[in-house]
Amino acid sequence: MTFTEKYAAEIEGIMARFPHKKSAVLPLMHLAQHYYGYMSREAMEEVAAILDLDPTHILSLAGFYTLYYEEPVGTYVLEICNDLACALRGADEFVEMACDKLGVGVDGTTEDGLFTIKTVMCLAACDRAPMLQCNLKFEENLDEEKFEQLIARLRDEAANGRTPPTVVEKVAAYAKSTS
């Protein structure tokens, strides 16, 4: 099944929100990335076809906006903010600890393909640093122990195939219901 087939109702709902279909491009890219795991050539071509856009436009958007991954990433993308406000509360040391625990560098993916660590700019949670977003879900007031618990929970989730809907899917479901 292609992305276009699987999410036909969501795609229709998203497009119905705008008088000009080009506006649907970022939301559709979020959904396509969710389906393919990253902004693969296939993902870009499919979005371009749905919206009658040149695939190179999708490529330029994928390069411009941080949340689109141009290379394959792990099942769980851990985006840790280490901007100044978070760094004042130990975010740089937290990044180092997280990389050590998972045995990867920043932008690296664990060998089992489960985790990618990225450092990102301010995520609007400065009062709860160190913090990260895991597949866009906020995880806040973290320390080494809580990070280990999070990783253990995610490993368990993945091993048992009990992955809950991601926030991208949740948001797309609203577009579906309002179309």
Added chain:
Amino acid sequence: MAYILLRHRDIENLHKLDVYREHGGYEALQKAIDEYTPAEVIDIVKASQLRGRGGAGFPTGLKWSFIPKGPGEKYITINSDESEMGTFKDRELLEYNPHQVIEGALIAAYAVGAPQIYNYMRGEFMDIGYHFEEAILECYAAGLLGENILGSDFSCDMSAYYGAGAYICGEETALLNSLMGELGQPWAKPPFPAIEGLYFKPTVVNNTETLANVPPIITNGAEWYTSMGTEKSKGPKIVCLSGHINKPGNYEIVMGMTFRELLFSGEYGGGIPNGKEFKGLLPSGGSGPVITADALDAPISYEGLDVYGSVMGSASVVVMDETVDMVWAAMKMEHFFKHESCGKCTPCREGTYWMDQLLHRIYEGEGTLQDLDVLKSVANRIGGRTLCALGDFAINPVLGTVRHFSNEYEAKIKK
């Protein structure tokens, strides 16, 4: 004092429509529609002296008045791109008090005659965005969105929208480009969005917190609103407090309170942790120059920091204690601007890259006196030479820290 904006802290489950209505919710919209013409609503907001809470402080009523009168394709766009380092106020409103934002946006839509509202949230807000989507659904079910709102002639639709990670989209024309499916890059004004905005139609872009101020203004009147604050800064403001502070978080204050009270009063920040001394604070995240102890008695207001060469901006107060290396802090902030520069204007695109490089070199002890001169020279050549304010913001990490802490730079220069 009861909260005006962060009302969910007084009232449990305020994000639910029935609870919001039990506590006077949507009565301001009803009052606007029943008692005032659109022009009168604009006059009230003008008289309240409400100014934009995203940072620029532009008078909200005046902005609305620029929209051409009469029917036609027009848009209200809520700016929920909140990405300034140190800012997390709009997120709290969207998550816990979404109806007050929606009601404010609907009053704006009534005032300018716009049949469509978009809420542009940063992509990283999807995790809280569905709270807002839920609120939109409730409104449609209750006749507060859609055709003939509250039984009147006024009809208006609203949709949520998510960006994809770009600080620049907080700039209004970049936001509109992004909403039209383009790269989030600003355009040269004019045309201003009020004349040619979304889909080249008249568009109001208002910050989330700005719109949350509108319902209480309509309910209580402009005079009530102007009784709070300073001469040029009326009403409440949410201040985001972070960094080296005992009680970080959002605080709703009346403008005019001093930074000293915000930092050291037990009711607010509660002082600096671990008995450390205060060194400096960023009043507007990375965008405004650092201020030092001599400015602590300045009022938190749009004009309060003028004499100290800084700005309140979005009131994202990042506190730094005596242990902070200011060259390191500048380097952190400049890395942000280098990453977030959209690449359209050469001075910003190239200048942030070079400032980032030079700061790294100086921080690592490899910089020369000439590097320091080049750093200042590059900063001074960006300001005022870019399409949007990001270029002007991007030089403040350098100019602010050089101004107050030049000794720290000099101490790192290679001997």
